[in-house]
Amino acid sequence: MTWDAVVIGAGPAGAVAARELARLGCSVLLVDKAHFPRPKVCGCCVNGSAVASLRRLGLGHVLANGVPLRDVRIGAGRRAATVKLPGGVSLSREAFDLALVREAVKAGVELREGVTAKLGESDAVTPEIFVGHERVRAKVVIVATGLGGSDAAPDAGSRIGAGVVVPADAVPAHFTPGTIFMATGFGGYVGLVRVEDGRLDVAAAFDVGFVKAQGGLGPAAETVLGEVGWPRPPKLAELPWKGTPALTRHARHLAGERWFAIGDAAGYVEPFTGEGMAWAIASAAAVAPIAARAVQQWHASHVREWERAHARAIGTRQRVCRVVSRVLRSPRLTTVVVRALSALPILSRPVVASLNRRGTPA
Secondary structure, eight states, X not given: OEEEEEEEOOXXXXXXXXXXXXXXXXXXXXXXXXXXSOOOSSOOEEOHHHXXXXXXXXXXGGGTTOEEOOEEEEEETTEEEEEEOTTOEEOOHHHHHHHHHHHHHHTTOEEEESOOEEEEEEOSSOEEEEETXXXXXXXXXXXXXXXXXXXEEEOTTOOEEEEEEEOGGGOOTTSOTTEEEEEEOSSEEEEEEEOTTSOEEEEEEEOHHHHHHHTSHHHHHHHHHHHHTOOOOXXXXXXXXXXXXXXOEEESOSEETTEEEOGGGGOBOOOXXXXXXXXXXXXXXXXXXXHHHHHHSOOXXXXXXXXXXXXXXXXXXXXXXXXXXXXXTOHHHHHHXXXXXXXXXXXXXXXXXXXXXXXXXX
C-alpha cells in the first residue's frame, strides 16, 4: 500500500504532525514501537508557548487535566530562588501522549502500535518503509523517532537524561503542586513536579562520569537533592530509573529525499521547564504544510524550505536553552544567579518571556 505520509514515532511531535497532515487531506500511517499509554523520561511540563500552540491547533482540551503551573524554584548550594512562571501545566506523558494519539486517530490517521519502522530503499516517487514485517510506501516520510532518530549526533560532553515517577503516597510535602523544583549540583540537575494524579515526576540531566561515581542514576539524584538540602522521597535510589541517550545533539540533516525530521530527531538541547514539548509541537505544526505540498509534488527545494521553517520555529528558543544549560553546568555561576534572583526576581523576566512567547505560526 502507498500512503501519502508515514510518520515514524507517535510522541507529541509525530502525533501532532500526523493529525495536521490528515486534516490537510493526506492519508497518514502513524507507527510507534510502544503501546499507549506508556511512560517516558520527561520533565512533564508543557510551558506557555506549547499551550498557545496547542490552542491554535484546536488541541487545548488535551491539557484539561493538567496541573496549572505558577512558578519554578531553583536550588543551588543551600540557597533557593522562586521565579514566577505562569501559563503552563504539568501533565504525565502517559496522559498527554495518549490524548494526542487519540486526536490523530480521530482526524483519520491509522495507528499501528508495538511495531518498529525504518526506511528502506527509495525510488523516484516513493520511499520504502518496513513496518514490522510489512513493506509499505509513502510519498513523504516524517521521522519523529526521538533522541536516537534520524542522523542526530551527540555533542561532545553532552549530559544524559534520567527519570522516574514517585508514587503519590511517597511524595514529601515539600514538593507542592503547581511549582517546578530544580535542584542543581556539581554533576547535574534534578527537576521535580507533581502531575495530574498526585505523583511526583523526577527528571534529571547528569554528567556520565558523575553517574558512574555515584553508583547509578538514583544515587546521583539523591546526591544532588542532598546538596541543596531538599527532602528525598523514601527509597528514591531504589525506584526503577530509566536513562536516555546523550541529550544535546545536532542533526546533520533535517530533511532529505522525501523525508523530514521533526521533534527531538531534528536536534535537541537540554531543555528548561517545558521547552522540549514546545519544540516538538512547533516543529510538527510547521512541517505539516510543507510535507502536504511535497505529497502533491516533491521538489528538492522542500529540504531547504524545512530548514528555514525549523530555524524560525525553534532556532532562537534552543539558543536560549543552550545559555541556560551552560549556566546550570557551573555550580558557582548557578549560585550567583540564584542569589541575584532571590534579591531581584525581575531579572528572570527575559527568560520567562522567552519560554512563554508564542511560537511562529505554521
